[in-house]
Amino acid sequence: MHNFELVKPTTIADAVQALSGEDAQPLGGGQTLIPTMKQRLAAPARLVSTLGIAEMQGVCTDDHGRICIGGATTHASVTAETASTFPGLSGLAAKIGDPAVRNRGTIGGSVANNDPAACYPAACLATGATIVTDKREIAADDFFQGMFATPLEEGELITEIKFPVPQASNYQKFEQPASRFALVGVFVARFGDGVRVGVTGASEDGVFRWSAAEEALSGNFSAEAVSGLSLPAEGMIGDLHGSPDYRAHLVKVLTGRAVTAAS
């Protein structure tokens, strides 16, 4: 990979300062970024590591009952620390990558990257999470703008993500057999005022909410409620692992399974 300067701040303020330099980029666990740099598909001049920033680590609950997760919290920590408070999210984090990857990779890094097959974006959308940066708060519905596209500006750092906790939730991941990313992943979240469904891996526009299913499930939270629905294959991803038809079909199957598991 190209060489760069590695900076390891211990406060958000120092990180933001370091990120103001040209071609500077935050580094979480690097589990996606480092392989990308090895392929020379990314060549930042400066990497600003977030793993040493204490105020970006860990999980807490805010005054609105939201689960707030520091941007530099690893998947393994999310798994452990949300197991009783938000099992749907804990289960999602436990399925990301493999154990060694989960010990390094961070929620902020994953969300910032907005990989169309990443898991966390499905949970963010399905819960209506808030993505907090050093500059502002962004609603999940506004944050995921298509494959790898987000409103994050150059040098903007995700410091925290706040998840409203659903009454019931579940994430179903059907793995792409090689990468073990989501071929399709569906996060179903049931709140007092309705149901939200976040779908990852499937669409050429990246993670999305399946509104027809949300409507059906808000009236009847059962697998049968979605069995009669169909999702158009148009706009779904087609690749060597699955056709658009197959992905559209899986969205429905996994949504039903997530509902059953959450019920």
Next chain:
Amino acid sequence: MTNVSMTVNGKSVSGEVEGRTLLVEFLREGLGLTGTHVGCDTSQCGACVVHVDGKAVKACTMFAAEAEGAEVKTIEGMAIADGSLGTIQQAFQDYHGLQCGFCTPGMVMSAAALLADNPRPSEAEVRSYLEGNLCRCTGYHNIVKAIMAASGQSVEPVAAE
């Protein structure tokens, strides 16, 4: 170049690294600890798994400078003090859990991390935990068996005539 210091297998070490120097490169080239291997460039094969501050990580997907001040353990540090094989290592030999040996260091380090978290895993838990470690020789059968045996659970003995 910056200087990096860490503890590797109980010894304090330091060396000059670039920003881009990976932990695995520092271990292999800087310290001559060539037991940690590199089998891919997409962070999937796990031949490079080491422990950093007690946690299994892929040394090919972490910069050496990120391990500043850390406790690092590699396959070279897994034998017991008198030099004989540790429990997991011995189980790998006893149950033929390795063939070419290339993935083995990562397998042993992952197995050690698993057993530290989960001292009596089921077969399914072992297989699931090894998701990030590829082996092309053994078909995993005997690796799984070795890890089960290392956890003190009874397994079928090796074949005999």
Next chain:
Amino acid sequence: MPKDSGIGASTKRREDVRFLTGRGRYTDDINLRGQAYVHFLRSDVAHGTLKGVDTSAAEAMPGVIRIFTGADFEGVGGLPCGWQITDRQGNPMQEPPHPVLAQGKVRHVGDPIAAVVADSFEEARDAAEAIEVDIEELPAVVDMKAALADGAPKVHDDLSSNLCYDWGFVEDNRQAVDDAIKGAHHVTTLELVNQRLAPNAMEPRVAIGDYAGHNDESTLYTTSQNPHVIRLLMGAFVLGIPEHKLRVIAPDVGGGFGSKIFHYAEEAFCTFAAKQLKRPVKWTSTRTEAFMSDAQGRDHVTKVELALDAEGNFLAYRTDTLANMGAYLSTFSTSVPTWLHGTLAAGNYKTPLIYVNVKAVFTNTVPVDAYRGAGRPEATYQLERVIDKAAREMGIDPVELRRRNFITEFPYATPVAVEYDTGDYAATLDKALEIADWDSFDKRAEESAKKGLWRGRGINTYIEACGIAPSALVGQLGARAGLYESATVRVNATGGLVVMTGSHSHGQGHETAFPQVIAEMIGIDANMVEIVHGDTANTPMGMGTYGSRSIAVGGSAMVRATEKIIAKAKKIAAHLMEASDADIELKDGAFTVAGTDKSVAWGDVTLAAYVPHNYPLEDIEPGLEETAFYDPSNFTYPAGAYICEVEVDPETGKVTVDRFAAADDFGNVINPMIVEGQVHGGLAQGLGQALLENCVYDENGQLLSATYMDYAMPRADDLPSYRVDHSCQTPCTHNPLGVKGCGEAGAIGSPPAVVNAVVDALQRGGKDITHIDMPLSPGRVWAAMNV
């Protein structure tokens, strides 16, 4: 009572200790003083005319020592193909040149264009980005049928077409087979793809060239299964270095599976550049590079026809195959779809008439060559899939249909030119049915149904030809090499032995298994025997390890050399005990005179050989060291029966292998633990092929599955624990150990069992599906169910 030493003992592997403590010495662990690093700039287009390579900016980059291009290799030889195929008309195959660095054209993504040698790997890679390459892209041929069409773009302009050869076997049977198929009661046909695979030894390839100016000697450290073969091919055909000035060392090698048999451009480059630059030059492949530079495997498209009479007896069998060679002929590429494939078309069955046609095709893809099984998995897959389909069509139980057609008398000469020496196919079939709990399938199927899953079972019997093999025969068939094996057994003065073998271990455990044989022969502790391999400077010329040949051919050479040692030692013992040679017996490490209580220990005799104070110098020389070259009279024919049970999720198409049983006949077994480990590994690769793995190129010749992000390697949680058995043993009749070889069996026998099982599950689920091409990924299975 299990044996605890010698032949048949599950002796723990001595090599494990170094591998388990990080003390293995793989090629990439070697760093020579002053070494430079090379990075290859590779083509990113599949086909193009190379109009210019401007290295001037790159040469000025930091750390750059020199940049080589194809022009530097004019006058240097190309990479040779080791096997010439003669086509149906008696003409030699079309054989294009294969330069070390591309000259004139690039022919696949990954074809090396330039080599940057620098002080560090990263500097070499940085500089490679500054090389300006002017390529005029040409249309690529990827699909084999398209490559053979009139007017298709030619991969090699100087050849008449993209057809390497059109091979018929046995050509004289062509008409008779056609007649038999036309007149048969029933003909089952099937078109299938044996998809392209990437071998993926976990250790990527590495080469380090070194040159000693004072004695003009070149040394190559390389990740090879056969260092002597590399020395011969590179020395004689590429670089023009005589063997005594070229040393090839293959130290610990992290798996091969065929992919490390071949002589590669990077090996020749590093050796060449080290001499030019007078400093060591090292190349370490990345995995991404491996996907575009390691020879790949399989890639056959075949039409199969099986003719049967009303009782289900096989009457005739015909296959028509397109075999992808890729862009160049890799070392043994041409032999794989022909002699390693056509000769196995009989399988375990007494089909009287067989005809195999193979058209080998050049395409703008990575070269294809032997990968675990090499030709035999393809042959087995075709036959065992079509038999399963025939059984279904004719309403005959698939087990019964196989049994009805088994060869039962040995030796048996097949209509495809080989003679099976021994076997008992019913025995392995019965054993497989037993260990698979075949009869209680219905109960398991009910349990699956409760979970909403469809259970199916598939059976497969296979035979393979191992221990490749008689030099005279392979010479007639076009091999440009002998296929014997060698061993030197050196006995030291105090009785310990060193065996220098031409076989090479890259996971097979030779360091443990080979001494078990000698320990048994002499009656000493196996720890008195050390194995040396992998270095042309201290092993006799040998052909290396592939084709499950190490114990059958290399082990036999070691036995022959040890027999010479024992014969000589008996003479020494006879002298020491003042007896006749003929009366000397060797048992438990001691020589005795038959019918007396006279005895001398092994160590006394070995000492006498080196301290010949009291010694028959008039009859024999001092010392105790013997070499043998063993050239077998036939292949060996391991065989077996495999049974797979799967669960298919009808909602998602996901296939889970729930059970897998393998009963093999490997003849005699030296170390059962190692043998079972070989089967496990083969099974995993076969299950990987059946369910997961696939090299996919797009129409422009770009490899879409170019990293582990898209090439699905089998992981621990993709696979079951296996039930394996090797208790059915019909020893090989023509080698001294009665062994047959076990390395490839699992990869050969498992894919058809899996596909048969999935088709069975789908049929039981009410889907009239008779075939799905591998890999049976969820998406493919679902698509087949929802057409």
